[in-house]
Amino acid sequence: MFYFQLVIMAGTVLLAYYFEYTDTFPVHVQGFFCFDKAFSKPHPGPEDDSKAPPVLVYSLVTAIPTVTILLGELASFLTKPEATQEKTIVTADCCYFNPLLRRIVRFLGVYSFGLFTTTIFANAGQVVTGNQTPHFLSTCRPNYTALGCHSPLQYITEQRACTGNPYLITSARKSFPSKDAALSMYSAVYTVMYITLVWRTKGTRLTKPTLCLTFLSLAVLVGIMRVAEYRNHWSDVLAGYLTGGAIAAFLVTCVINNFQQTQPQLPPLPPPVHPPRLEPSLNMPMVTMPCVESPLEKLSGPQVRVTGGYIGHQEGVGNLNKS
Numbered sequence: 105m106f107y108f109q110l111v112i113m114a115g116t117v118l119l120a121y122y123f124e125y126t127d128t129f130p131v132h133v134q135g136f137f138c139f140d141k142a143f144s145k146p147h148p149g150p151e152d153d154s155k156a157p158p159v160l161v162y163s164l165v166t167a168i169p170t171v172t173i174l175l176g177e178l179a180s181f182l183t184k185p186e187a188t189q190e191k192t193i194v195t196a197d198c199c200y201f202n203p204l205l206r207r208i209v210r211f212l213g214v215y216s217f218g219l220f221t222t223t224i225f226a227n228a229g230q231v232v233t234g235n236q237t238p239h240f241l242s243t244c245r246p247n248y249t250a251l252g253c254h255s256p257l258q259y260i261t262e263q264r265a266c267t268g269n270p271y272l273i274t275s276a277r278k279s280f281p282s283k284d285a286a287l288s289m290y291s292a293v294y295t296v297m298y299i300t301l302v303w304r305t306k307g308t309r310l311t312k313p314t315l316c317l318t319f320l321s322l323a324v325l326v327g328i329m330r331v332a333e334y335r336n337h338w339s340d341v342l343a344g345y346l347t348g349g350a351i352a353a354f355l356v357t358c359v360i361n362n363f364q365q366t367q368p369q370l371p372p373l374p375p376p377v378h379p380p381r382l383e384p385s386l387n388m389p390m391v392t393m394p395c396v397e398s399p400l401e402k403l404s405g406p407q408v409r410v411t412g413g414y415i416g417h418q419e420g421v422g423n424l425n426k427s
């Protein structure tokens with residue numbers, strides 16, 4: 105089964121490569137209206153001169169989820185044995201080291217699979233629709249005299265209407281949906297779902313929402329830059345967001361089961377029973393489960409607090425919050 109997955113993965117990478125770097129799939133050539141204002145924006149220069157250049161976008165798209173997943177898995181690995189100490193003794197290192205690696209490989213593998221799938225979806229959409237970018241007519245530079253253009257209502261279907269740089273014209277025909285927007289939103293949604301579903305931060309209530317909103321606004325910022333620099337229409341960006349967000353949501357909910365364990369013998373990140381009892385004594389602004397608000401708690405509270413193991417657990421989570 106593992107090798108079968110490798111074959112699928114290799115096929116996906118190969119298809120993404122063909123879309124990205126070859127002319128295997130020729131772009132659909134659309135016509136245009138003479139003097140169309142929506143497509144006559146000035147050419148914004150090469151992609152590398154953008155305020156959100158591809159190098160930066162792709163680095164962040166790769167780095168943010170990788171770092172988040174590594175941090176989250178390491179933190180939950182380091183804190184889990186304390187929450188289930190009895191099991192640690194029985195199954196020494198056979199059942200706690202392997203799940204860590206397996207989870208990391210699984211989540212990052214599915215993430216990169218989705219990354220290539222999003223690239224393929226965006227490229228396929230661009231090639232099939234052939235919708236032009238806002239700077240298309242500035243790049244195409246049609247000779248309106250030769251084409252006989254007199255009114256903006258005339259639609260030009262002439263294949264050789266353009267006189268500009270053929271390479272730039274081909275890339276100006278690839279606009280819908282925006283690939284940068286799709287990849288950014290895919291990365292942001294995957295990371296945000298990981299943070300909300302896996303991270304167990306006890307310290308502050310606002311850590312997770314702040315991180316999630318930061319990543320989502322970075323993705324929104326990329327889309328805004330695409331529109332502001334006349335590289336895409338807002339509809340391209342919106343379609344890119346929908347593509348990326350839908351692929352991330354599908355992979356997380358249907359393929360990796362909301363980042364939960366699939367093995368029945370390992371309970372999915374067991375909610376620690378004892379730490380919530382500590383929170384009132386540590387002045388944490390947290391709503392605890394009402395079922396532990398019993399006279400028993402007042403009796404057992406001080407004893408639990410002395411044992412240090414759970415305090416270490418709290419500090420470990422606190423470190424995660426700071427980083």
Ligand SMILES: *[C@@H]1O[C@H](CO)[C@@H](O)[C@H](O)[C@H]1NC(C)=O
Binds near residue numbers: 247
């Ligand atoms: C546009 O076409 C006309 C007629 O064919 C020609 O005279 C003119 O030089 C062309 N202009 C440019 C900029 O190529």
